[in-house]
Each structure stands twice: as structure tokens, then as C-alpha cells.
Amino acid sequence: MTIQRVLMGPGPSDVPAEVLAALARPTIGHLDPEFLRVLDETQGMLRQVFGTKSALTLPISATGSAGMETCFVNLLEPGDHALICRHGVFGGRMAEVARRAGAEVTLVEAPWGRPIDPDDVAAAAQKRAFKVLAVVHAETSTGVLQDLSPFRAIADSCGALLLVDAVTSLAGVPVNVDDMGIDAIYSGTQKCLSCPPGLSPISFSERARDALAARATPVQSWYLDLTLIGQYFGGERVYHHTAPVNMIFALHEALRLVLSEGLENRYTRHRTQAEALYQGLEALGLELVVEPPARLPPLTLVRIPDGVDDVTVRKKLLTEHDLEIGGGLGDFKGKAWRIGLMGASATPKHVELCLSALADALS
Amino acid sequence: MTIQRVLMGPGPSDVPAEVLAALARPTIGHLDPEFLRVLDETQGMLRQVFGTKSALTLPISATGSAGMETCFVNLLEPGDHALICRHGVFGGRMAEVARRAGAEVTLVEAPWGRPIDPDDVAAAAQKRAFKVLAVVHAETSTGVLQDLSPFRAIADSCGALLLVDAVTSLAGVPVNVDDMGIDAIYSGTQKCLSCPPGLSPISFSERARDALAARATPVQSWYLDLTLIGQYFGGERVYHHTAPVNMIFALHEALRLVLSEGLENRYTRHRTQAEALYQGLEALGLELVVEPPARLPPLTLVRIPDGVDDVTVRKKLLTEHDLEIGGGLGDFKGKAWRIGLMGASATPKHVELCLSALADALS
Numbered sequence: 259m260t261i262q263r264v265l266m267g268p269g270p271s272d273v274p275a276e277v278l279a280a281l282a283r284p285t286i287g288h289l290d291p292e293f294l295r296v297l298d299e300t301q302g303m304l305r306q307v308f309g310t311k312s313a314l315t316l317p318i319s320a321t322g323s324a325g326m327e328t329c330f331v332n333l334l335e336p337g338d339h340a341l342i343c344r345h346g347v348f349g350g351r352m353a354e355v356a357r358r359a360g361a362e363v364t365l366v367e368a369p370w371g372r373p374i375d376p377d378d379v380a381a382a383a384q385k386r387a388f389k390v391l392a393v394v395h396a397e398t399s400t401g402v403l404q405d406l407s408p409f410r411a412i413a414d415s416c417g418a419l420l421l422v423d424a425v426t427s428l429a430g431v432p433v434n435v436d437d438m439g440i441d442a443i444y445s446g447t448q449k450c451l452s453c454p455p456g457l458s459p460i461s462f463s464e465r466a467r468d469a470l471a472a473r474a475t476p477v478q479s480w481y482l483d484l485t486l487i488g489q490y491f492g493g494e495r496v497y498h499h500t501a502p503v504n505m506i507f508a509l510h511e512a513l514r515l516v517l518s519e520g521l522e523n524r525y526t527r528h529r530t531q532a533e534a535l536y537q538g539l540e541a542l543g544l545e546l547v548v549e550p551p552a553r554l555p556p557l558t559l560v561r562i563p564d565g566v567d568d569v570t571v572r573k574k575l576l577t578e579h580d581l582e583i584g585g586g587l588g589d590f591k592g593k594a595w596r597i598g599l600m601g602a603s604a605t606p607k608h609v610e611l612c613l614s615a616l617a618d619a620l621s
Numbered sequence: 622m623t624i625q626r627v628l629m630g631p632g633p634s635d636v637p638a639e640v641l642a643a644l645a646r647p648t649i650g651h652l653d654p655e656f657l658r659v660l661d662e663t664q665g666m667l668r669q670v671f672g673t674k675s676a677l678t679l680p681i682s683a684t685g686s687a688g689m690e691t692c693f694v695n696l697l698e699p700g701d702h703a704l705i706c707r708h709g710v711f712g713g714r715m716a717e718v719a720r721r722a723g724a725e726v727t728l729v730e731a732p733w734g735r736p737i738d739p740d741d742v743a744a745a746a747q748k749r750a751f752k753v754l755a756v757v758h759a760e761t762s763t764g765v766l767q768d769l770s771p772f773r774a775i776a777d778s779c780g781a782l783l784l785v786d787a788v789t790s791l792a793g794v795p796v797n798v799d800d801m802g803i804d805a806i807y808s809g810t811q812k813c814l815s816c817p818p819g820l821s822p823i824s825f826s827e828r829a830r831d832a833l834a835a836r837a838t839p840v841q842s843w844y845l846d847l848t849l850i851g852q853y854f855g856g857e858r859v860y861h862h863t864a865p866v867n868m869i870f871a872l873h874e875a876l877r878l879v880l881s882e883g884l885e886n887r888y889t890r891h892r893t894q895a896e897a898l899y900q901g902l903e904a905l906g907l908e909l910v911v912e913p914p915a916r917l918p919p920l921t922l923v924r925i926p927d928g929v930d931d932v933t934v935r936k937k938l939l940t941e942h943d944l945e946i947g948g949g950l951g952d953f954k955g956k957a958w959r960i961g962l963m964g965a966s967a968t969p970k971h972v973e974l975c976l977s978a979l980a981d982a983l984s
Contacts, residue, residue, distance in 0.1 A: 260646050260647065260791065261647070261649055261653070261655045262647045262649075263647070263649045263650065263653065265648065265649070265650060268649055269863060270648045270649075270650065270651070270866060272648070273647065278645040278646075278647070278648075278867075281644055281645050281867060282641040282642065282644050283623050284623065284624070284625045284626070284643035285628065285633045285641075285811075285817045285818075286624055286625075286628070286633075286638070286945070287626065287628060287630055287633060289819070290624070290626065290937075290939070290945065292624045300832075319683055319684050319687075319819070320682055320683035320687065320844065321862045321863050321864075321865060322862070322863065323843070323861075323862040324682075324683065324844045324867065327842065327843055327844045332887040351843070354843055355843045356845055357839075357841055358840070358841050358842070359814070359841070360663055372664070389710070402756045436837050441743045446863065454650070454865065454866055454867040455647045455648075455863040455864065455865050455866055455867075456682070456734040456819060456867070456868055476720075476721055477721070478721050478722070478841050478842075479721070479841075479842055480686070480690055480714070480718045480721055480855055481683065481687045481690045494935055497688075497950065499684045499685070499686040499687070500632060500633065500684050500685065500809065500811055500818040501631060501684075501818065502646060502684060502817065502818050502819035502868075503817055503818055504641075504818075504819070504864075504871075505817075505819055505868070508867075519631070526624070549698075570901035571863050576653070576654075579704040581942065582649070582650045582653065587860065
């Protein structure tokens with residue numbers, strides 16, 4: 259039995275038929291010249307989408323949270339200090355991952371639903387040197403888009419590498435890795451790339467690669483050791499683990515579709531559809547959680563009205579409209595819905611369906 | 622351009638059309654009731670294939686080497702002692718992963734192409750207590766099948782948990798986790814399960830779960846923390862990471878095919894086809910690396926004859942016959958070929974094709 263849904267939660271988003279077809283191509287070997295060609299092209303397209311020329315740009319063979327862990331465990335050694343911005347679940351997860359890597363963590367926080375105040379980060383950065391400054395670009399738990407532009411200067415002020423979570427921003431809002439001076443960045447495939455979940459694209463700058471090369475201790479994870487992984491992705495093709503061949507086929511096709519639409523067109527489409535959604539939700543009398551300047555086009559948080567039961571409404575959307583929206587996470591559990599307009603799910607039809615289904619469910 | 626190959630290397634193996642079709646089912650949410658049903662069934666079928674009743678039996682969202690790391694980092698804490706058997710690349714990898722988890726490693730070794738002598742392990746086990754005794758059931762680098770039957774008693778003699786690598790054995794040769802008293806085991810999807818690479822089925826015994834619960838330190842990997850992962854797979858469905866939905870669809874179908882064939886029938890098929898391959902290879906004047914009692918039916922190592930160039934022959938097989946066989950790994954690089962008869966690739970047609978293509982390439 260095949261179930262089909264309209265995916266407007268926090269990910270996965272709708273996956274285009276072309277991507278599913280690529281996913282189902284006959285499996286071939288991970289050292290087959292044809293597969294290596296696809297892998298090289300995938301890396302090349304990832305560089306374009308990230309906005310970087312860095313050679314160490316590749317998909318980690320696991321989901322977005324493993325991409326997060328890859329960035330932290332390759333850059334941090336026991337005793338290193340990390341300055342981490344937390345304004346939602348994923349900032350908190352970064353802190354937890356950094357601590358498990360043996361780092362001393364200093365937190366800068368903002369209330370849920372609001373961006374981090376760069377002045378707070380700058381103040382913390384004055385107090386000591388840090389190995390890493392980490393911030394979430396698009397908080398999937400709150401729907402907040404963080405303006406990254408002040409962060410490079412702050413990182414420089416405390417000697418830190420700049421590490422960014424772009425899980426829900428990549429290919430949905432501008433992510434210009436080289437221009438922003440980002441040293442380490444990770445994303446997921448199942449958000450604005452509209453590929454099934456299972457891979458985590460990452461990129462390391464030259465400065466981050468130097469830090470990796472200068473480590474005194476081995477990376478605690480063998481599976482996520484970027485020096486070893488880079489020997490397979492580079493020219494040497496040294497066996498590390500068996501690449502997830504079919505998922506790479508799918509990512510290759512998803513990236514091709516992104517670039518054939520054009521990044522600027524894609525960002526505009528996400529913004530336009532998000533604005534239509536904001537208007538429609540407000541016309542239904544619903545309240546948006548995030549103030550306009552910090553709203554994240556691919557993911558909108560809506561307060562659940564008093565007296566409305568979260569689970570009942572989402573169940574009705576799923577069973578009567580085959581429509582998935584997301585429940586709240588962390589502080590917002592039971593208090594907000596998360597409506598995704600990501601990649602192939604950011605269309606006028608999706609906005610209309612969501613608004614009419616919500617109107618029906620709330621009537 | 623879609624390339625189709627016949628996969629007779631060390632994995633991936635040929636993937637049946639039904640599995641590719643399941644892989645390409647429309648993506649749905651990782652908390653969708655329909656997906657959770659598929660996930661529950663997948664765990665149930667994995668238990669049958671592993672031969673265990675353990676609740677903590679599930680696919681890790683990454684490839685087989687991440688399954689290895691999952692077993693070690695959840696069971697070992699810094700300063701713990703591990704007794705590790707090394708008779709090929711993957712035993713060596715286990716030692717490396719254990720060291721990166723902070724463990725003190727004692728090695729028991731055997732020459733490449735020969736099994737570990739249980740008497741050597743028993744002798745090492747007399748010298749001190751160990752937290753973990755680890756052994757590779759099917760060495761993918763040497764084609765050796767290790768008889769596991771003496772290992773439970775040896776583990777008991779030194780108070781160790783028994784940890785087994787079943788990457789190339791699961792669903793190809795008998796793996797009876799509960800009967801053998803195995804505490805932690807991992808495999809990969811792209812070998813005898815004939816599913817694309819990308820997931821690592823694992824299982825933890827009650828004793829291993831107790832050891833996990835009794836840890837004094839956090840598991841160093843957040844992504845591979847089985848306590849957190851178990852909260853999503855168990856009844857609570859606590860969000861940990863986004864499950865690789867489509868890969869789970871594929872694994873579900875692959876397991877269904879395995880069980881519909883029947884495990885005993887499947888083991889017999891692997892053994893029968895391997896015997897036909899041995900005869901054919903010897904008839905071509907080729908020499909097998911492993912002596913009969915320790916031969917691993919799913920993977921056969923053949924010495925490359927003097928004067929024959931490894932890469933030239935494999936390139937000819939690939940370009941003229943669309944046939945992939947594996948090169949040697951580690952000590953056997955350039956000295957042996959690895960011919961896989963795994964899952965859907967263990968058929969008389971595969972044996973015939975391989976023998977005729979090799980005869981042609983060597984003539």
C-alpha cells in the first residue's frame with residue numbers, strides 16, 4: 259500500500275518525481291567510474307548551492323544531525339572552548355554535541371521565537387578566546403532566520419572558527435559561505451533541497467581544514483573523520499565506508515533541479531509563497547510567532563489558538579487532506595504549529611491547500 | 622544515463638526491482654502513522670533475520686561502519702579494556718574505533734586468510750577482565766568465516782560482552798544472535814540483504830542494554846547514542862533525528878523478500894552457489910585464498926595469478942561485461958580478487974557469467 263502525503267511540516271518536504279526516479283536507479287558500486295563521476299558532479303553542485311569554492315564540500319553519509327556532529331568533532335578537541343548561540347532546540351543540540359566532544363561551552367541565549375542579539379555574542383566574545391563560534395542560521399524549532407552578517411567579525415574578535423547550522427536554510431534562503439566567511443557548515447537533504455532524508459551536505463573552509471590538520475588528538479568519531487572521508491572524495495578514492503549510492507543519485511538530481519531553477523529564483527519563490535501564507539493565516543485570525551524581520555520563509559510558526567487541540571487538528575489534516583504540518587518542539591510543544599514551505603513544497607497550491615484545510619479543521 | 626551492472630564485488634550486491642520500487646515510494650513524514658507502522662514491521666523482521674527477541678534491534682541511519690561505531694561507543698567508556706580479534710581490515714577498524722572511544726585494546730591476531738584461533742583468545746581472556754570481546758564473523762577483506770561457537774564461553778571467562786561484526790554474514794550464513802549469546806551485533810544493508818547501502822541494522826542484548834544504562838559517562842556520539850535512538854524506535858517516538866524514510870522503505874521490502882524465501886533456503890542457496898563458483902574457479906586454474914573449512918560463501922578470495930594485472934582485468938570485466946568484482950584490500954591489495962555471491966547476486970547465472978567473463982579476461 260503506497261501512501262501519498264502533501265508534506266508541509268519541518269521536513270521531509272515533497273520530493274519531485276525526478277528525484278524519486280533517480281533514487282531508484284540500479285545500484286552500482288561505490289568505486290564504479292560512473293558513480294565517481296556522479297559523486298564529483300554532486301560535489302560541484304553542492305559548492306554552487308553553498309556558495310563556496312572549498313574542495314572539502316561533500317555529503318556526509320547520514321542525516322543532518324550527523325552533519326552537525328561532523329563539524330563539531332572535527333574542529334573541537336577536549337578542553338577547547340566553544341561559544342554557542344542557543345535560541346531553540348538545535349542550538350541546544352549543538353551545545354550537547356560540543357560537550358560530548360570534550361569542549362567547554364559558553365552559551366549566548368535568546369528567547370524562543372526571537373533571533374540572537376549579536377551584541378550579546380560580541381560581549382561574550384570579549385571575555386576570552388574561543389576555538390569555535392556556532393550559530394543556527396534557520397532554527398527549525400522556532401522559525402527564526404538569523405542574520406549572519408555580524409558573525410564573521412565577532413568570530414575574528416575571539417579567534418574563533420565560524421560554524422553554522424544551515425539545515426533549513428540551504429537552497430531556500432541565501433547561504434553564501436565564502437562571502438560570509440563561514441568555516442564549517444552543515445545541512446540536510448530533506449528540507450529546501452527536496453531530496454529524501456539520509457544525507458548531510460557539509461563544507462569546511464581552508465581555515466577549518468588547517469585546524470583539522472593541526473589537531474593534537476584523533477577525531478573521536480572514526481565514521482565522521484573528515485580527513486579519512488576526504489581521502490575517498492578526493493582524487494585518491496581510498497576506501498573509508500561504502501557510500502550510500504542511491505541516496506547520492508537522488509541528491510545529484512535534487513541539486514540539478516535546484517540549479518536549473520536558479521538560486522535567486524528559488525529564494526524569491528520561497529519568500530513569495532511565505533508572504534502569501536502569512537496573509538492567509540492572519541486572515542484566518544491566526545497569530546504568527548515570529549516578528550516580520552526574523553521570519554524564516556521556509557518555515558512558519560503559528561500559535562495554536564486557545565481551546566484548540568493540537569493533535570486533533572493535525573490528525574484531521576492528515577486523515578482528511580493527506581496534509582502533514584508539524585507540531586511544536588521543545589518550548590513550543592502543544593503551543594505552535596510548524597508549517598513548512600520548503601523546496602518543492604513552496605508553491606501556490608501548497609499555500610492554498612494548507613489554508614483551506616486549516617480553515618476546515620478550525621471551523 | 623542509467624548504467625546497469627552485475628554486482629559481484631564485496632558489496633553493494635544486486636538490488637531486486639521490488640526493493641528499488643520500494644525505495645522510490647513517495648516520501649512521507651518520519652512521524653506519520655503509516656511510516657511508524659513500516660518501521661515497527663522492519664524491526665520485527667530484523668529480529669527474525671538476526672535470530673533475536675531483543676527489543677533494541679533497529680537500523681542505524683548510516684552505513685555499516687557507523688553500526689560498528691554505535692556498538693563500541695555505547696558499550697565502552699574511557700579506560701575500559703577491550704579484547705579485539707584482528708584477522709583483516711575490519712578487525713583492525715574495530716580496534717581503531719575502540720581506541721577512539723578511549724578504550725585500552727588488547728589484540729588477538731591471525732594471519733590474513735585464516736580464522737582466529739579460539740585458543741589464542743581464551744589465553745588472552747585469562748590474563749585480565751575485559752568489558753568487550755569483539756570478533757568479525759565474516760571478514761570482508763579476507764573471505765574468512767569465523768566459527769563463533771566458542772566465543773560466548775570465552776567472553777564469560779573474562780566477564781566481557783560479546784560484540785560481533787556480521788556485515789557480510791547476515792542473511793547469507795546463519796547468524797543466531799540469541800542462541801550464540803551475542804550481546805551487540807551490527808550489519809550492513811548492501812551485502813546479503815541486497816538493499817542499497819545506507820543503513821546499518823544492529824541489535825543489543827538485555828545484558829548490553831544493562832551495561833548501557835549503567836554508564837558513568839555520556840556516549841561520546843550524540844548521533845549514535847542508542848538510549849536516545851531507542852526513544853524514537855520505542856513506543857514514545859521522541860524526536861531524535863529525521864529517519865531516512867525511503868531507505869527504511871527499501872530495507873522493509875528487502876527483509877520481506879529474505880523472509881519470504883526463508884532463511885534456511887537462503888543459506889543453502891549461498892552455499893550451493895559458492896561451491897559451484899569454487900569448482901569453476903579451480904577449473905580455470907585459479908587458486909582460492911581460504912582453506913575449505915573457513916570459506917565464507919558470500920565472498921570468495923581468489924589469488925591473482927603471477928603476471929596478471931589486477932586493474933586491467935577488473936576494468937575489462939566492467940567495460941566488456943558490465944561485471945563488477947572487488948579488488949583486494951589491505952594486505953591483499955593487488956594480490957587477490959574478491960568475488961561476492963551475496964543475496965540477489967548468489968544465483969547460477971551470476972556464477973556462470975563470472976566464470977565465463979574471467980575465462981575471457983584471462984585468456
